[in-house]
Amino acid sequence: MELKKALFNISALADLGEEITSEKNFREKLQSLLYVILGTFLASKGAITCQERSGDKIAFAARKGFDNLSLDNIDVAGIRAAVKNEPYSVNSDPALVKAGVQIVTPLWVRNEFIGTIMLSRKFTSEAYAPEDFELLRVIAHQVAITLNNRSLFMNLTEQLNDNRKLYEEMRKIYHDTLQAFAAAIDAKDVYTRHHSQRVARYSVAIARELGWSEHDIEGIYVAGFLHDVGKLAISNEILNKKTPFTPKEMEEVRRHSLLSYKIISHIKFPWKDVEKIVKHHHERPDGTGYPDALSRNDLSEGAKVLALADSFDAMTSKRAYRDKMDLREALDELSRCLNKQFDDKIMLAFCKVLDKEIRGDLPIPNILPHLDKDFDLSLITALLEGIIQELSDGNEKD
């Protein structure tokens, strides 16, 4: 019989291990653990309690019976003062005695009080034997570790959520700062109000159509906002001049992309090549751009995207020295400048996304809301289809 009892106890420990490692939710896991304990010791009632995360109180994590037991009335300090993970018979706590709690095991992991296991008398009314205390001590260690792991997991989850919230807040501050910068840039020139914002959004639309990752899309968005930050160092008289620039003034204006690069090079961006994209947004595939006169193959896709977005917005916006183009004129101008000023792959993506926006295929349009609505949609769609067809054919031949 002793051997059979030993086998039953071993099997109970195996049941305990199986429940601890099961994929059940935590409440179910604890309830199962409690059933294992009750079945092992033939106890009629029982509970597993947990130390609350704030304060010194304990709360029920699983229980069977003990319906009249209020944990607010028990002497938790007394339980904490008992030997760690050692079951003891209850005789001095009136609230526990009244509720029928006969055995309490304070659960500890290292120096941290985790909770308790409480058991009533046995169903058979026999007293708990010394072997029961031994086995309960072993079980208590396992349950304490399970509860502690859960507590650690909850702490980590909480910390992760806090960090995520903090990251989102910082990200918002970051973007607000960028927008403030962009507003400062655009405010220098009454004709370029909201230019940076539009360029950022157009760039995002093209990049998304090109299949960029969301991370890289955020990078081009930031580049769009900051591409003209160098204009802050150029005099208002030149920027707002109503007559054509003199060669010297043109040289001064052209400095802005290099100035933008120098300013933002001091910022450590989480996105790749933002400063280079900004520096090269006036470069051209034919190698006649500035500041470095790079050729097509030396230009990053980001710089090509930003160049087209910037020029398209410049074309469709009024300037001190000229009126704005309508959408058709702007598309004609972009087509005319293909391969010289703009890359055909970027143009194809731009036309495709604009076409989708006009057709209402995109939930959040980035380009259309900023354009005048006085164009003939069917005409523009036909024009875009023609450009898309031509560029697609060209790409296939390549």
Next chain:
Amino acid sequence: MKSAPFQVRSRVVEDAAVIYPQGYLNNLAGEGLVNECGRYTRSGVKKIVVNFRETDIINSIGISLLLHIMEDLQTAGGTLCFTDMSKVQLDVFEMLGLTKYFRFFPDENGALQFLNVREG
């Protein structure tokens, strides 16, 4: 250990309920057996037979659930009979000292006869 899905069927024979747990009585699904017995007890049935012919495994969780059923029935002044238990299962009950608290019968008819219930 992978558990077979646990199910409970039951039938009423005169003033008794015969309950057929099916599957392993080794996890929380076994609460279904407690609930089924509780349903009969609450409706005034005081004679309950649990037929274990389709239950292969009863572990510590199963034992605690059976104690629960027994206590509920004792409180209600009823009688609980177990039938068709395997030798291994009977040995566990004997080793735990539970045989004097439950009534065991080799088959359902024996239990029903003991309870003075005649199959219609």
